[in-house]
Amino acid sequence: MKNLFKSNAVIMLVFSAVVLSAPIWADPIGANYPDLLQKFAIFGLFAVGYNILFGLTGYLSFGHAAFLGVGSYAAVWSLKLLTMNVFLGIILATIISGLFALVIGFISLRRSGIYFSILTLAFAQMSYSLAYSVLTPITNGETGLQIAADDPRFLDRLFGITQEGVAIPSTHFFGFDIKSMDGYFGFYFAAVVLIIGFYIALKIFRSPFGLKLKAIKSNQTRMTYTGFNTRPYLLSAFVISGMYAGLAGSIMVAIDPLAGAERMQWTASGEVVLMTILGGVGTLIGPMLGAAIIKYAENIFSALNNTELTQMFNFAPETIQNALVFIVEPFVGKGWHLSLGAMFMLVVIFLPGGVMEGVERILRLFGIGKKKKVVEGDAK
Amino acid sequence: MKKNDQTPHLDRRGFMKKTAAAGVVASSPMFFMKGAYAAKDFRNDPKDSKTVTLGFNVPQSGAYADEGADELRAYKLAVKHLNGEGDGGMMKTMKPSMLKGNGILGKKVVFSTGDTQTKSDAARASAKRMIEKDGALMISGGSSSGVAIAVQGLCQEMGTIFMAGLTHSNDTTGKDRRRYGFRHFFNTEMSGASLGPVLEKEFGKERSAYHLTADYTWGWSQEGSIKKYTEALGWETKAAVKTPLGAGDFSQYITPVLNSGADVLVLNHYGKDMVNSLTQAVQFGLRDKNINGKDFQIVVPLFSRLMAQGAGENIKGIFGSTNWNWALKDEGSQAFVKSFGAEYGNPPSQAAHTCYVQTLLYANACEMAGTFYPPEVIKALEGFKFDGMGNGATEYRAEDHQCFKDVLVVRGNQNPNSQFDLLEVVQEVPRAQVEYDSKEFGGELGPYEV
């Protein structure tokens, strides 16, 4: 029974079912609309990739938003210069962000610990500052890079593909309009990429390569005396996670063809760190949970106002209703950052392993789940 | 109005033909009841619903949160007035107006809100939420041009009308103009055109200016416009230095001004940057200086009373331009200030004014079009001429969706009577003086139907 739950096929089956049925289970919590579902999938992907670096090797990068940004810009340029088929853009973005990660990783990984963090932070902030100002010809600065009607799109032109009757053509995946199905196609598209990305992460977690990365996190010095050259391992993990970030950035663009500089700001890098820790570092599912929680807070909490709260607590008698509204109100609407900050603190104080630890504790309470904590992904 | 009457028949017929050809006509029984306009299925069509939802997308966190909060107050007031509650505000002064105080097209107005965080991605995300989840028929708000352009682009794709909030860059109705985007606020070109003559009158023709410019698109736009109009006066531009957004301490940019020989400092900054750079420039004693026998002057092309509070005493006597000010004495402004003041106890900011007006204009356009169907509402707004909303007779130019109206040149009040009395209006620059050709900044509006 236990082994069954640990087999890749079963995990993937359950995972895919959960992801693809998101429009159903997200409905009661008010998250069933394409944009948020897409964000769940995209940031889930970003966090899954980030976790390959941070979760497996313990190297805390504060610069991964830069790769997301580079991926976005690369994808928009592919849409502008080559073709509105997002496939090419996604491939190009992943490769280019991988190359970018290779360069930054090569330099940053000469150091470890907090120094590594600051190096990545410095690179990301430089990228952001330049993208916002000096590099405006490439990035279109504050406004963000958008596609326009008169973009060359050489490949589309070469094959004589034009989209009739629209000023700005829409992105498509081999002819399937990403915006179709009221935007839900975009979600399913992102979801499928997430599932593929998750599968790759699962494979990595359960490969000798993944085991070695975990060993580096556990004791890097010993790894060198055991005969491993740790730097290329770290660099591989760094590049892979950078490519995930670029991929996530390009999916963002595929669904909504725009790339802005603030995607590269250190706070955006910080966000993925927070997602990962909040969900549970080094666990497979945790980072995605963290991503979903933060995006949910950002989009739903921030939109609640007095009226809606009053409705929400309609079930209670009026005095209690008013009291509830009074208590909850500072945490939602314009105060949504407050709940985010409080949540970070509470999770770290009471659940050092992130939300996943909470889930595990609950499962243990019911006698399911494992007695002893074992690093996730150890297929036995 | 006139323009609306002229809505080309061809268009209407063309679109009917298309609908028929597509074979989607049968989908809605509304088709038979409401005539041809309602035939077309469009996003978030309220159909039988008793309410219509508007989406107010304002910064609730970050540096512009207070401005955003003021915008939101204005929106809530506008919704109240549209639904026939309160004293009606500008609904009574707006001319021509088809607003009846019974919501829009008989449907009660409700709204949802979002936080733009003054970031393009976040703003688009919250706009999408309001469109996709809350069923918003129109999006409005924002406090920066980056956000306005990003959301405007989105709204074009989604087929949802966007009534921009505070956005001052030329691009919004210039090269990034969109069919579904409308801007009531003025822009850097108009700031330059209105400030030029006043600056000439106050400081003379022989001046040399030093620009400090926020290093992003709006800053460049502002710098370009001011340069264009001051150089036309005969002013010399000594230097134009880009400063990083959110630099905080501007000392290293201000000190070179001292020795540059310039006698005017133009701060192309907004918000916190403006507060900081102005405060620090004054600390460096720039205003006490006398260069070539002329008193040194500081100009802040885009003034906001709300943000200027942060600069305290330092704004006294500083020239700038603004879209609107609560101290205006015209009937519309007075009506608005009155109901806003009664509701919230303080006067509205220019951002609040623009947002309030935009909401009313949208509602009125729906009434004029007799439908919520966006292409028809757009046509009603295009070329719409109105008065009684502050700023005198105003026109929504059809070619670029930019409002043309009087612009205020203001000066920091030397002797304020209250904490709100920060700016005194020096001149209401007539609309004719700030008008420019619609092709000047390029751009393409795009199609009516998406």
Place this chain on the structure above:
Amino acid sequence: MDAILIQILNGLDKGAAYALIALGLTLAFGTLGIVNFAHGALFMLGAFCAVVFQKILTISVKVKDESVTLFDAYKEQPYLEIWLGDFGAAIVDWAVPLSIIFAIPVMILIGIAMERGLIKHFYKRTHAEQILVTFGLAIVIQEIIKHFFGANPIPTPAPDIVSGSAAVGAFFGLSDNLVYPWWRLIYIVFAGVVIFAVFAFLKFTTFGMVVRAGMADRETVGLLGINIQKRFTIVFAIAALVAGLAGVMYSPILPPDYYMGMEFLVLSFVVVVVGGMGSLGGAVLAGFLLGILQSFASMNEVKSIIPGIDQIIIYLVAIVVLLVRPRGLLGREGVFED
């Protein structure tokens, strides 16, 4: 020449702020091993001490402005001015410097409360967890401030007498154009005094010796049988106090708003790392060095050669220093070096 001199002054001024903020950060890191992302928030709280104190001093009678009929507008006159006349007005004028008296106990209390209530539980946790919890705390503090004071900057002017500029050039027989704001000069001196005080405290007191020993080798100090816990609390309180004082005095230069701490956070970490994690002297040196480099990089002459250099110079320096000299400028060999 003038341009260079004045940029050096600018650099010193910036450096003074960077050094003060980084000092507390590196102290907390070196002694307690805490990566404190709420340090910027402490700086911001210091600045708001000035705001609050000014608000208290300017509690006013409100005189209704009768010319405004559509809402209630008031002209305010502080009670202090009414009761004490010119002396009262002078007190109001001197609100910012006076608020130091208010800020010292407040910041120490905040520091103690933070350490006792939260930080001490995180000494043994990973850096990542420390970052998450202190970042969460920083957001919470910010939002509370925003709730009460709004998001707009609040003007906190320097006293009238020092609000203008000093003729530095004329004083030294150089160009008359060489002027510098009094307040910024005061800030440089103030920073020097605070830095000196912190160093003297650590150098000449027994307490300081223990702390320095702790920075050299945290484990052995624990074995000395000294009540480390209490000392840790004091160290954290000092770090909070230094950040707070930096904030108080910076408020006339940068009108405080709730987000100002976050903007200094990344920068202060860069300063700490460039100086050498846990090295107090390094933090001060790096603060001034980065301040001066940033000032020079902002000169038109430099910017015209390398556009945008002023925006990235700090990070560029950090990268170069970390690669060439990983332990930072003054970091001890083998301490946090990797």
Place this chain on the structure above:
Amino acid sequence: MSSTILEIKGVNKTFGGLHALSDVNLQITEGETHAIIGPNGAGKSTLLNCCIGKLIPDNGSVTFNGRNMIGMPPHEINHAGMVRVFQTPEIFPDLSLIDNLMIPALAKRDGTYSFNPFKSMAKEKAIRDEAMESLAEFGLDKFHDQHAGSISRGDKRRLELAMGLIQHPTLLLLDEPTAGMARHDTNNTIELLKSGKMGEMTKVIIEHDMHVVFSLADRISVLARGHIIATGTPEEIKDDPKVKEAYLGEEQEDE
């Protein structure tokens, strides 16, 4: 006569002004167990670190199997066949015991770097069996899925030994393998090091405990203040007056 495996020639190492090693010469021949003894601070660990690449000597040469080891990074020295077992257990505390052994086994197979992210660990049966066998050999198999950080100190030492052994090194460097062990555990370890594959392996042992040294060593070198003052069989060393003076006297004081 068997051949020399490791040759240390004229190695010097100074830290600041301090001579940690002065002109150290040492030859390790195949199949022997060579103990290096000496008082605290004599430079034993420095010598070991110079061999495995943690430190680079100021001058002199370290030749292993005919290859110059100086300047070679630690991971390559490991692959050359010289493996170190640490004094304080340097294990992977967050990994299970079986993983702790699979890592060195993988190193042996995969080399210093190999990129195989899609290979499944579940299919690494050969490696797993080898690791399991090794665990059983050291009596650790019953804990195989426990975290290495959670087992007892003595078990960690055994794990450490197993990790060294599973790489089938040409030369095993043992840094005080019994330090801090109870007498009973010490005896067990001696037995372990004497018997089976372990017994046949070429070993260098740094040790304080004379009981261990004289039970195991074929030859002994004595290091004092950075100099090798004597090398010989246990009997020769026991009788060497210089050694008695420099080391054994002090040793008795220690106890």
